[in-house]
Amino acid sequence: MTIMIDTGNRIAAKAAIMAKPEVVAAYPITPQTTLVEAIAEYVARGEYKGEFICVESEHSAMCACIGASAAGSRTFTATSSHGLLLMHEMLHWAALARLPVVMCNINRVIGPGWNIWTDENDSISQRDTGWIQFYCSSNQEIFDTVIQSFKLAEHEKIVLPVMINLNAFILSHTSMPAEIPEQRVVDEFLGKHIAHWKSDIDNPTTFGNIIGPAYYYKVRRAMQQSHLRAKKLIPQIAKDWKKSSGYFHGDLLEYYKCEGAEDILLSMGAIGAESKIAINELQNEGQKIGLARVRVLRPFPTEEIIKLGKQANLIVIDRNISVGLEGVLFNEVKAALFGTSDIKATGFIAGLGGKDVTYKDIKSMCRKAIQGTSKAQEWYAMED
């Protein structure tokens, strides 16, 4: 085991390389660029022996990953914001084709105007593509989640692509220490990639030709069933990883001081990490408040949210918005609670366009929610 002090992007690249994908295809976009550059350095040093395809667009990056995965290889890519949006069609394709592509997405604002800071509208707008979606809050979690994602994606009961999200700059460009296990540990944990289907000259099949409604209906149901199975497998795989590496990042939510809480804050990504400081201070001030950081948005942790809804009032901070409705996490939390709880749920939109969200802001939002002085869905710190 070694300690690596480096940025989220470079630690993600380290994890990806240690997972030994046979093919990496990627296209640079700020703020993912340093991740791709790190992979290029591994190639130059001979530490990565797979194929590194520098494609001419993110769309082609995903297509090349699809082709490589369909030919039987473990594959990895990374992107951000507009790059992720350009991939949109192929994100659906990878999931429907049941190809276990693993991808890091650096959560960045969508233009216009050009803005390279963080919010989560890029990945949120891809939530219906069939990809499993993780949201990380530290560089250690990025490392562990990337490794675990290969295991999950390639698991015979899943066989789906996985997206690991990390906030632009707050994680992608911020150095933090992460414990890196020996290569042997990763090798033993992941094992050799076994393709569950592939284009094979010894067993020639046609993949993706015209499919009638009855069969297609089954394809969609099978995807849904795999997502539901993933809810059990994600913690299981994390437990196995803990046995190997000592680190556990694996529940669908990370619970922080929720015992006895009468209010629970729900948030994702870097705001989730910042929220811990806010919770500490609010508890010191006598508030009975805890934190549940949502790590997995798809599959959605419905059962866990229902449990929280039986215990406490919920406060949700969204760094995203489904325009014309509300914050997506807030909306989905309320949908999960429907008919099971009559607790109060309060939603805040915060940090869009990369606007800073400090622990003081989080405390302020929590206080407003607890005092009942906030609107049903409030734009926090919006100057008119």
Added chain:
Amino acid sequence: MMRLKDFPVDECLLQGNAACPGCPATIGLRLVLKALGKKTIMVVPACCTSVIESLYPHTSFDIPVMNIAFEAAAAGASGVEASLRQQGRTDITVVAWAGDGGTYDIGLQALSGALERGTNFIYICYNNQIYSNTGIQRSGATPYAAWTTTTVGGKNELRKEMGDIILAHHIPYAAQTCISYPEDVFSKVTKAKNIKGPKYIEILAPCPPGWRFSMDKTVEMGRMAVDSGAWALWECENDKMIFNGKSKLILEKKIQRKPVEDWIKYQGRFGHLFRPQRDEKRLKAIEEYVDSLWDRYRKCYLGK
């Protein structure tokens, strides 16, 4: 050059496929797959071939086929090729098989990228000069004055010269051929199979419903295109350009090309140039365009 009677008897395109009667794509597929053999993985974007494959869970192919999105053939093939290289399976040929819409237009960026990266694959464009799978709409390959459902009075623009775009990539092998010349197709595909790096072959594929001619005339329609000079047979190996068959004779002025009119008068898509009265202006423009094409070929490849 291997003679037709000596072609392999094995068929990788099976009977009972879902192509239209008289389909040139199936003629091309039979020839291409006879040349490539069973150690081939084919990547197919949206095009008529995605229909010809038949309905899941059936298939009309006896080789592995991977369908991919419309604009994605060359990028998808790049991934397949990289994977096979990692597996040490360099004995398998990766071929992308796409229509002219998927090549000239929506798939051009991915194709250019794959060629520039030196991807070891064969990209074959079967060119029927229209979006045929969607029901006959104009593409960048549609010739001037041709009717399509989106150029109702005839196309106002000239076709794109895809060959020039490909040659600008200076890949090891590029060729143009036509389904009416099976030995030419077979020879070019075989040659491409044995060259490392990116290879591009374009096959003219006269489409009976798209061009509006009788389904028993597919092969003849291709021959007439070459005779008229509206389509040229050539191959370019390591930047050395050779014209083949009648195209060579036309280039060297050993024969006169036939009037394009002799070809298009049999196609309903040009019917508006002949009925109710002759459209002399556009007929003249068509001949002048083909003349200018050959003048340019002669300047580039004969130096005169």
